[in-house]
Amino acid sequence: MKKLFNSVLTSLKSNKKSSRQPPLPDPASAGASSSGLDLNSSAQVEAGDGISNGETEGQNTASQDSANPGSSDLESTNQESLNQKKSVILTGAVIGRTANTFYYLKVPKDDAEKELPELGIEARHDVENAAQLAYPFTLPSDIVDTKVYVVISTLSGTQLATSFYDNILAPLLKRLKSELDISETIHVERTKDARSVIDLTNTLFASNANQGIRQLIILLSGDGGIVDVLNELPTTISSNYLPPQVSLIPLGTGNALAQSSGIADETWGLSTLARGHAKALPTFIATFSSGARLLVDEARQEEELSLKDEKGHPYMRGAVVCSWGMHAGLVADSDTAEYRKFGVERFKMAAKEALYPEDGAGPHHYKAKLSLLPKGSTHWKKIERTEHAYVLTTLVSNLEKGFTISPESAPLQGSMRIVHFGPMAGDEIMQLMTKAYQGGQHISEESVSYEEVDGVRISFEGREDDARWRRICVDGKIIRLEADGWVEIRKEPRHLLSLRHLSR
Numbered sequence: 001m002k003k004l005f006n007s008v009l010t011s012l013k014s015n016k017k018s019s020r021q022p023p024l025p026d027p028a029s030a031g032a033s034s035s036g037l038d039l040n041s042s043a044q045v046e047a048g049d050g051i052s053n054g055e056t057e058g059q060n061t062a063s064q065d066s067a068n069p070g071s072s073d074l075e076s077t078n079q080e081s082l083n084q085k086k087s088v089i090l091t092g093a094v095i096g097r098t099a100n101t102f103y104y105l106k107v108p109k110d111d112a113e114k115e116l117p118e119l120g121i122e123a124r125h126d127v128e129n130a131a132q133l134a135y136p137f138t139l140p141s142d143i144v145d146t147k148v149y150v151v152i153s154t155l156s157g158t159q160l161a162t163s164f165y166d167n168i169l170a171p172l173l174k175r176l177k178s179e180l181d182i183s184e185t186i187h188v189e190r191t192k193d194a195r196s197v198i199d200l201t202n203t204l205f206a207s208n209a210n211q212g213i214r215q216l217i218i219l220l221s222g223d224g225g226i227v228d229v230l231n232e233l234p235t236t237i238s239s240n241y242l243p244p245q246v247s248l249i250p251l252g253t254g255n256a257l258a259q260s261s262g263i264a265d266e267t268w269g270l271s272t273l274a275r276g277h278a279k280a281l282p283t284f285i286a287t288f289s290s291g292a293r294l295l296v297d298e299a300r301q302e303e304e305l306s307l308k309d310e311k312g313h314p315y316m317r318g319a320v321v322c323s324w325g326m327h328a329g330l331v332a333d334s335d336t337a338e339y340r341k342f343g344v345e346r347f348k349m350a351a352k353e354a355l356y357p358e359d360g361a362g363p364h365h366y367k368a369k370l371s372l373l374p375k376g377s378t379h380w381k382k383i384e385r386t387e388h389a390y391v392l393t394t395l396v397s398n399l400e401k402g403f404t405i406s407p408e409s410a411p412l413q414g415s416m417r418i419v420h421f422g423p424m425a426g427d428e429i430m431q432l433m434t435k436a437y438q439g440g441q442h443i444s445e446e447s448v449s450y451e452e453v454d455g456v457r458i459s460f461e462g463r464e465d466d467a468r469w470r471r472i473c474v475d476g477k478i479i480r481l482e483a484d485g486w487v488e489i490r491k492e493p494r495h496l497l498s499l500r501h502l503s504r
């Protein structure tokens with residue numbers, strides 16, 4: 001897609017001087033970009049349009065990059081853009097991004113069969129005009145009689161959510177409201193802190209759900225936004241309970257859920273918003289020993305987990321991954337403002353540090369007892385190996401674009417799989433990870449165990465003195481266990497949340 005955008009823009013800008021801007025990123029991996037986005041390039045929906053902001057609306061600054069939306073150096077890719085014509089038209093609204101702003105490319109409906117260069121495609125980057133560009137983007141009529149919320153997770157990924165809302169989503173919603181004659185206000189919330197989504201779910205989404213109120217949450221975030229919602233949904237669900245429906249606009253770093261379920265496409269999830277349907281989101285429950293603490297504020301503080309089971313054990317819900325060992329370590333170590341600037345590269349940077357520590361000692365040998373409940377079995381199976389490098393339980397196939405950790409996992413299917421292997425040299429682990437980037441080939445390696453499970457249990461039993469090696473990752477959140485702590489992961493049988501998805 002990147003080349004396609006560049007090529008289209010080349011024809012658009014043929015009368016303009018070559019600016020040799022950096023190439024446009026692949027939109028499906030927006031979070032991966034490290035280019036600085038001008039967050040002032042916002043423009044607000046006018047007052048009185050029925051879209052309300054939970055806080056003061058952004059400034060209507062004139063700093064959009066209208067002068068120069070793209071690169072001009074890829075004439076050679078015209079043929080490629082022709083080859084991709086069908087996907088462009090099928091997708092509908094095509095969205096690109098320069099270093100400074102998101103913008104639309106419009107493909108007029110009546111001209112859909114013509115060649116791309118003849119389409120008179122227009123690049124728009126001013127909001128007033130963009131508001132006119134909804135077609136051939138189909139509008140989701142099933143949102144009538146539904147409470148619609150937009151949640152903008154301002155610090156997700158490389159902080160693109162604000163710009164995406166202001167430049168793309170707000171104009172679309174405005175048009176949607178007028179076309180469908182929706183009188184009810186669409187509520188818009190921009191996160192102010194790490195608790196914003198949690199508080200909103202607690203005060204609004206959870207009680208709506210228990211009262212059986214239909215609601216659609218358009219969530220501009222990564223996996224973290226989903227896990228924040230999930231963990232604030234009621235523990236006791238009423239007989240009226242109606243799972244909230246989330247339409248995910250993947251603007252996080254890894255966007256594992258969106259990448260694995262086909263939501264992260266060249267429209268940044270807008271095709272799912274437009275043409276999707278609610279599907280049950282499979283989830284798991286990770287139950288911990290009582291000393292488990294959630295690490296927050298770049299691990300400077302710790303908190304008790306809010307959910308407790310009937311035995312008083314803390315637990316967390318997740319939809320993507322529960323890991324211990326190298327994966328949890330690199331997610332934890334790279335969750336700082338400094339690392340986050342690098343987008344998805346932060347995981348690779350932290351992985352290198354974990355594989356080749358400065359003291360030259362090699363990757364850590366993680367020590368704990370690991371037991372599995374194989375799918376359909378009632379008997380736990382103890383893994384003989386007591387030292388590990390990588391222990392990862394997942395409901396999804398990809399942890400980020402191209403990183404296929406569980407190639408047999410199908411979108412929203414609900415099967416839980418474990419990938420685990422024992423300690424080895426940094427180079428060997430690196431080779432396995434490289435194979436995961438090659439379509440998930442690591443699972444064919446003899447050193448890697450991969451199977452479908454109904455449960456996983458990790459018990460430290462005092463084998464790890466340093467708390468650093470007792471960190472568990474649940475969908476990007478980090479939970480630290482005590483020296484004799486444990487975690488048990490099971491599938492959640494209940495349908496708590498729906499995800500808008502293109503398949504029925």
Ligand SMILES: Nc1ncnc2c1ncn2[C@@H]1O[C@H](COP(=O)(O)OP(=O)(O)OP(=O)(O)O)[C@@H](O)[C@H]1O
Binds near residue numbers: 154157191224253
């Ligand atoms: N204004 C804010 N101040 C502090 N924290 C915020 C703010 N907005 C969002 N956050 C937090 O930032 C985190 C962003 O998580 P999210 O998963 O959306 O992005 P990510 O970690 O970059 O992506 P992914 O999980 O897909 O790799 C969430 O924990 C969220 O609570």
